[in-house]
Amino acid sequence: MQSDCDPDRPAHPGVFPTREARKSDHQPAGCSVNFPVSVVLPAGGTGERTGLLTPKQFCSFLGRPLISYTVQAFERVPWIQRIVVVVAKENVDLMTDIIQRFQHRKVRVVPGGSTRHRSICNGVLALGEGEEEERPKVVIIHDAVRPFVEEDFLYKIAMAAKEQGAAGAIRPLVSTVIATTQEGYLDHSLERAKYRASEMPQGFTYDVIYQAYQRCSESDFEFGTECLHLALQYCGTNAKLLQGPPTLWKVTYKRDLAAAESIIKETLSGTACVITGGSAQAVTLADALQKAVGALDTELDVIPDLLGENARYLLKESNFIQVSVNGSSLSEVETLLRDLEAVNQAVLHPLVVIWMHLSTSDELSVSGRAVEPAAIMDLASAAKLQNILLYGIQLHQSKDAELWERSVLKVAEITSALIRERSPALVGQLLQA
Ligand SMILES: Nc1ccn([C@@H]2O[C@H](COP(=O)(O)OP(=O)(O)OP(=O)(O)O)[C@@H](O)[C@H]2O)c(=O)n1
Numbered sequence: 001m002q003s004d005c006d007p008d009r010p011a012h013p014g015v016f017p018t019r020e021a022r023k024s025d026h027q028p029a030g031c032s033v034n035f036p037v038s039v040v041l042p043a044g045g046t047g048e049r050t051g052l053l054t055p056k057q058f059c060s061f062l063g064r065p066l067i068s069y070t071v072q073a074f075e076r077v078p079w080i081q082r083i084v085v086v087v088a089k090e091n092v093d094l095m096t097d098i099i100q101r102f103q104h105r106k107v108r109v110v111p112g113g114s115t116r117h118r119s120i121c122n123g124v125l126a127l128g129e130g131e132e133e134e135r136p137k138v139v140i141i142h143d144a145v146r147p148f149v150e151e152d153f154l155y156k157i158a159m160a161a162k163e164q165g166a167a168g169a170i171r172p173l174v175s176t177v178i179a180t181t182q183e184g185y186l187d188h189s190l191e192r193a194k195y196r197a198s199e200m201p202q203g204f205t206y207d208v209i210y211q212a213y214q215r216c217s218e219s220d221f222e223f224g225t226e227c228l229h230l231a232l233q234y235c236g237t238n239a240k241l242l243q244g245p246p247t248l249w250k251v252t253y254k255r256d257l258a259a260a261e262s263i264i265k266e267t268l269s270g271t272a273c274v275i276t277g278g279s280a281q282a283v284t285l286a287d288a289l290q291k292a293v294g295a296l297d298t299e300l301d302v303i304p305d306l307l308g309e310n311a312r313y314l315l316k317e318s319n320f321i322q323v324s325v326n327g328s329s330l331s332e333v334e335t336l337l338r339d340l341e342a343v344n345q346a347v348l349h350p351l352v353v354i355w356m357h358l359s360t361s362d363e364l365s366v367s368g369r370a371v372e373p374a375a376i377m378d379l380a381s382a383a384k385l386q387n388i389l390l391y392g393i394q395l396h397q398s399k400d401a402e403l404w405e406r407s408v409l410k411v412a413e414i415t416s417a418l419i420r421e422r423s424p425a426l427v428g429q430l431l432q433a
């Protein structure tokens with residue numbers, strides 16, 4: 001086996017799923033892959049261009065580092081067997097902790113190198129360390145700071161890489177590329193229509209990318225930024241280029257972190273389920289809410305309970321609205337919280353639970369509060385420990401149609417904001433609509 005790309009790279013013991021474990025992975029319709037595919041996620045950089053001390057791949061969004069979102073995007077693809085994450089030596093333990101904390105599978109951590117190519121090379125070598133038959137047919141290489149990648153495009157890249165030996169994602173150029181003189185003047189500009197931006201993911205047959213790194217120069221390792229070029233230059237393999245979706249962008253500058261957080265929050269706030277308990281007034285509120293919140297980009301499913309068929313919502317939903325009518329008991333939402341804790345779905349991101357208290361009798365509207373705020377605050381503090389964000393909204397069902405409509409619109413606005421922002425600051429608050 002050739003010497004390391006980074007001579008002082010210590011092999012990091014990793015555990016890959018056994019062949020038997022792999023066979024259990026089903027393959028979704030439309031993406032049937034009949035050859036082994038592994039992934040290398042270069043994550044060994046320092047993220048200088050963000051201006052932050054924390055490398056961008058470890059910056060947290062909703063309590064989880066960016067790299068964990070990227071790993072999740074790959075580990076949920078059933079035809080991907082192994083994921084090698086390449087991090088700076090000083091971050092190997094941190095990455096190992098992230099894998100354990102967020103219960104990532106199929107992942108091995110490998111120390112990176114002083115440049116991106118050296119890191120990627122270390123990852124490729126790690127994939128070749130097992131028996132020959134354990135080696136992947138195709139290696140997908142993907143910057144760890146590009147978290148928004150979907151299975152269907154990965155499938156296209158993997159299939160093209162198997163056919164051609166190499167494949168890469170491209171996107172149209174936004175700005176024109178120009179060459180400058182030594183003195184900082186325009187030398188010439190390139191005809192933008194003839195060029196494309198090279199993005200990730202890229203795919204290679206294992207032999208091509210392995211040989212490319214065997215044969216490339218020190219200058220390639222030190223200054224290169226393009227694996228497709230290495231495949232062409234050193235293996236004569238001309239990559240198939242596939243136009244990817246706009247979501248393949250790379251987190252590079254500080255503003256990109258804010259953009260990534262906004263997309264993550266948007267992804268989590270698309271749907272919610274309203275549990276009515278079967279009460280007629282709750283159903284009336286839920287139906288009105290469904291129309292109002294729908295207009296605010298969150299789709300609501302209205303269900304009476306989480307029993308039988310409806311239990312599936314516990315496993316697929318990130319946002320829950322428990323409607324309670326009159327009474328001051330929190331028992332229904334306490335039951336919901338217990339059900340959510342039992343399915344342990346809040347490992348990867350915080351769940352939102354909104355307790356919506358609808359008072360329909362006039363005397364309660366006079367007192368203004370049917371529930372002691374301290375009660376919901378205590379419950380919310382306990383739920384927060386399970387990464388569940390509990391909020392309260394109180395509203396009164398007015399007999400005045402206009403007033404009722406205004407209340408429902410206000411509840412819809414508050415509900416959408418709570419689901420979208422997932423703000424820790426409002427946890428346990430009993431908001432009045
Ligand atoms: N020695 C290096 C340098 C970069 N990368 C990884 O390659 C990907 C793309 O590189 P880039 O966006 O340039 O990341 P950084 O090098 O961290 O950014 P900067 O240039 O701003 O420091 C990132 O996931 C980065 O962690 C790596 O694995 N090893």
Ligand SMILES: O=P(O)(O)OC[C@@H](O)[C@@H](O)[C@@H](O)CO
Nearest residue numbers: 116143198199200225226227
């Ligand atoms: O140069 P950086 O390390 O910022 O990013 C790496 C990019 O060059 C690379 O991801 C794509 O251009 C495809 O090779």
